[in-house]
Amino acid sequence: MFKIAVIPGDGIGKEVMEATINVLDALNLDFEYTYGDAGDECLEKTGTALPKETLDLIKNSDACLFGAAGETAADVIVKIRQEMKMFANLRPVKSYPNTNSLFKDVDFMIVRENTEGMYIADEEKETEEGAIARRIITRKAEERIIRYAFEYAKANNRKKVTAVHKANVLKKTDGLFKEIFYEVAEEYPDIESEDFYVDATAMYLITNPQSFEVIVTTNLFGDILSDEGAGLVGSLGLIPSANIGEEGALFEPVHGSAPDIAGEKKANPTAMLLSAVMMLRHLNLTDEADKLDAAILKVLDEGKYLTGDLGGSSNTFEMAEAIKNNL
């Protein structure tokens, strides 16, 4: 039996979560779901966007499914990542059939460092005249994420890892990142290694996206490049993510709470469902993960039950139901 923390959050987070739990139910998993609160509505109700009980719930679960938070997203999700030491943020960028993907054969994994960089919230408002933010790069955290990327490549039969940085300008911080990257790369002689500047990478993602297999990068660059990846494959509604740490793991769509369409059942449930697939794999429920993954692909491939963002006319629950029927 696995204990699963379920945090729907705000806006479309609730809809895609409900649809996803519906589908998971059909897999007859030995899951005990416990629901927790976080986000804008929670702030309004309880005075805090991330109550201690919610953090404790995540801590005491085997995995967490997270929907989306609204305006408070940064306070909720960045805090969870840091408190739970979820150091690896995995964001697969993959083109699916019947989507607006610009390319047919894109399939790479972004491995984003999730605990430091510009996300340490170490800022000072000097005077009225200016402010300073600090970007921290430590050997410990970067070595861990780089090794994670190579291990991921090894386990998933990927042939290349690409490090992304701006070491020509950030000579000490990203210089260190690049140095560590090639140190770790030596331990994996069978996997090709290369490095690019973040600006060049932002271009190559468009001009040569098929060349990427695994990208490893620091926190903010991973944030930017994964949204660019979402654009590349046509919709944020298709990109799941995993936040993996020593004390817990959380799975969430890369999209936000989309207040403009919240409650209208228009949201694409795919990213949340693919996040559930990542969770199943994380819990070593490989057969179930494969089954759900195949059902999602089938429904996309058939193109009969698609949400509006994919040019279809099904609602969130109809698309999820179609996936359920294909399990």
Added chain:
Amino acid sequence: MFKIAVIPGDGIGKEVMEATINVLDALNLDFEYTYGDAGDECLEKTGTALPKETLDLIKNSDACLFGAAGETAADVIVKIRQEMKMFANLRPVKSYPNTNSLFKDVDFMIVRENTEGMYIADEEKETEEGAIARRIITRKAEERIIRYAFEYAKANNRKKVTAVHKANVLKKTDGLFKEIFYEVAEEYPDIESEDFYVDATAMYLITNPQSFEVIVTTNLFGDILSDEGAGLVGSLGLIPSANIGEEGALFEPVHGSAPDIAGEKKANPTAMLLSAVMMLRHLNLTDEADKLDAAILKVLDEGKYLTGDLGGSSNTFEMAEAIKNNL
């Protein structure tokens, strides 16, 4: 008479510069060109990548045409920008016919702050264990660049300015940037204003690039988004840029020295020629700017004399010659 500093630099910088000066010659401009050295070869020859004479040359000129620098690019170009207080970096992203542009009607201007942010090179290697970089955002510099963006919009009949930041995470630095943006926006009631997170923008540039008119952002975000823009319109070989300051102005292609094709006359001269167009406009040589701009467009439109990156078989000088013949 205008004094023009010409710095070809390294690699393809030399070829595209030679081709560009050839074309400019046909415009019968009252220009006095003085050549200066900078970059990798200069470092090898003189022991410094940016000699004081070169900086002085730029200072004593009305404008500078810059080709590209190799490995030393950061030391050369970032230093020139800072020493000369070239606070505005203008990077037009525009789709041209007969290119690999993903879209037909993209046409926006990125106005990148060019003096601070992560580019202040204020880093410390703490211990072996880590390093810190500082990101500085001052009211003075950001207000200046934001006002520049609105003035640009006004002068060029653009209807909207978009601010790009990460104020949900960088609450103090980018919070300040966003605050200043809306303060300045109030002075321009006829121009629409909006703001997005940098990650979302990286996606929108692909999913909705036609919606952008003028983007204003901090230094590193501008660096990343402009290369993404280059990918969008199909080639770095098409993106020029202007670095504008109180004490001088420098015009350079966004591409680098491309050592892999250097000396082979394969480089696309368009970005360098479009940089020259920006220089002509800056010097108020509007007729000449329009003429050169039209000739470049004509050659792209006809599609007979294109370099390899655009699927043609002309070399750098043949394409430039065709442009010259269309003046």
